Amino acid sequence: MMGKTLGAGKICYVLGPAVVFTYLLMVMGNFVTSTDSGLACPDWPLCHGTVTPPLELSIWFEWGHRLLGAFAGILIVLSTVFVWRHHKGVPRYLMGAVTALLVFGVLMGGVIVITEAPHLDSFARVAIVSSHLLISTLVLICLIFTFRYVAVQRVVMDKAYYPLLFSAVYLMVVLGILVRYSGSSLACPDFPLCNGELIPSFSDYAVALHFSHRVFAVIIILLNMAILYRAVREGEGVIGYIVTFFLVLLQASFGVLIVSTGMFLPVIVLHGATGFLLLAWLAYQSMPYFFQYAHKANGTYQETAGAS
Secondary structure, three states: OHHHHHHHHHHHHHHHHHHHHHHHHHHHHHHHHHOOOOOOOOOOOOEOOEOOOOOOHHHHHHHHHHHHHHHHHHHHHHHHHHHHHHOOOHHHHHHHHHHHHHHHHHHHHHHHHHOOHHHOOOHHHHHHHHHHHHHHHHHHHHHHHHHHHHHOOOOOOOOOOHHHHHHHHHHHHHHHHHHHHOOOOOOOOOOOOEOOEOOOOOOOHHHHHHHHHHHHHHHHHHHHHHHHHHHHHHOOOHHHHHHHHHHHHHHHHHHHHHHHOOOOHHHHHHHHHHHHHHHHHHHHHHHHHHOOEEEEEOOEEEEEOOOO
């Protein structure tokens, strides 16, 4: 058992940075796409046929994103090796999924360049770019699940609201990705109405997609308010739900600003960064409910059911 404890400590020094750099990679990817730098390097895996491309801003946005991805990939591979050496069961399965997703994501990155998908001028290109980011969200979630499993050896769980919030927010993130890359971000150019109507016509798929994202965001806000109210009444898990509610409101505020500022770049980046952070926070809080959890009791490690 001592070996497991030491192994967990060493793993966290690699797995923690892997989580952080994966998050930064997702934020950087959103920035690259938002600045139309996705094809600044027209070849892959090199950039203009070299590892030292021309000193142009858009080129180095894209090349920097690739270099950051390479560094995050190295950390993920090292994390996988350490986890497989020191753990069995759930952590191995999660890191196996991360490795498979990482390989798929790297290949998709090449496909994005080869097919010139950042032009986003067809359904296929939108699907390719959206899929690449969705793979990244799954990598981040699996890394956080693994980190929580091996780093926190004991947890006191309250009622299982976090899995509900996590599932709802993940669906909202998926919708947001589709809105962003289908060019639907300004399909409703006004707020709180949509094209001057409380409930717009759904004949235009872009309007339907954008409005659905808005409605889903309102549902999540109301759900958070209800859960936070109940937590305050019961005096259970209040701080965690306050943090969640704050991140939800911040994310929604940036969403409103995207519309009111007409897609101002810093707001777009902050909207994505906050959404990914919210997803990461809820993944961390939800992990014990989704998997059997290793915790320390009376000096020994035991496996317990994920939910209480």
